[in-house]
Amino acid sequence: MYVISILGNSVILFMIKTDPSLHEPMYIFLSMLGATDLGLLIATIPTILGIFLFNSREISFDACFAQLFFIHLFQCIESSVLLLMAFDRFIAIREPLRYASILTLPRIAKIGLVCMLRGVAVILPLPLLLKRFRYCRANILSHSYCLHVDVMKMACSDIRVNIIYGLFTKLLTMGLDSLLIFLSYIMILRIVLSIASNVECLRALNTCVSHLCAVLIFYTPDIFLSVIYRFGKNSFPLLQSLLGYICLLIPPLLNPIVYSVKSKHLRARIIRVFVK
Structure with missing residues (x-):
């Protein structure tokens, strides 16, 4: 999954950078999404691959704080890019x-x-707030990487400030x-439904399919993971771990595939490069 994700996003970035015909706003935003996905992969690679390939199961607190900062940062930026x-x-x-x-x-x-x-x-206050705590419990993470809510619960101090700021x-x-994405699509639907021609209406909606898929792929696992963390952490440990991997x-993995399949212009450029 890592190899395919890195190759897929790297190909998208390379094609958009080298092909002047792809220097349009839609593809510029797609390149921003690809760069953010690469950043998220790089932030998680050290610990996940360390566990699976080298059986390395330890991480220092400073490295953990740095990792959770970059994971949450790239997730925040990806949410902004989708908006x-x-x-x-x-x-x-x-x-x-x-x-x-x-x-x-x-x-x-x-x-x-x-x-x-x-x-x-x-995001910067998250690791700074965590550094001031004293940790005296069993320092075992729920995932193969560091998240704010996971590290926070290992502290022996009052974590109410972190809970409030995290929320x-x-x-x-x-x-x-x-919420703004939802409102944007309500306005898009109002505009599209006012178009007299059914063909033009479907053509306009078809340009949004790739983005809607990316939104669902990004937000759905995160929503379920947040609900489980807050209301059923001890009841669904396996589901929590699975959703954690799905979120990251x-x-x-899927964003480059979805956009390559749905964008004829981008797909044609990629095929032309590999056929040559």
């Missing part, structure tokens, strides 16, 4: 003639920088982003 892609689809359907003039490359770069800065500002972080990032490994 930007929903906004991209809304602009493309509502203002097709002004699409390229609204989403210019400098404007996309500024929006991407804002998303990155938002992620750093929101605030979730609501401010993925909660807010998913399935989106980087």
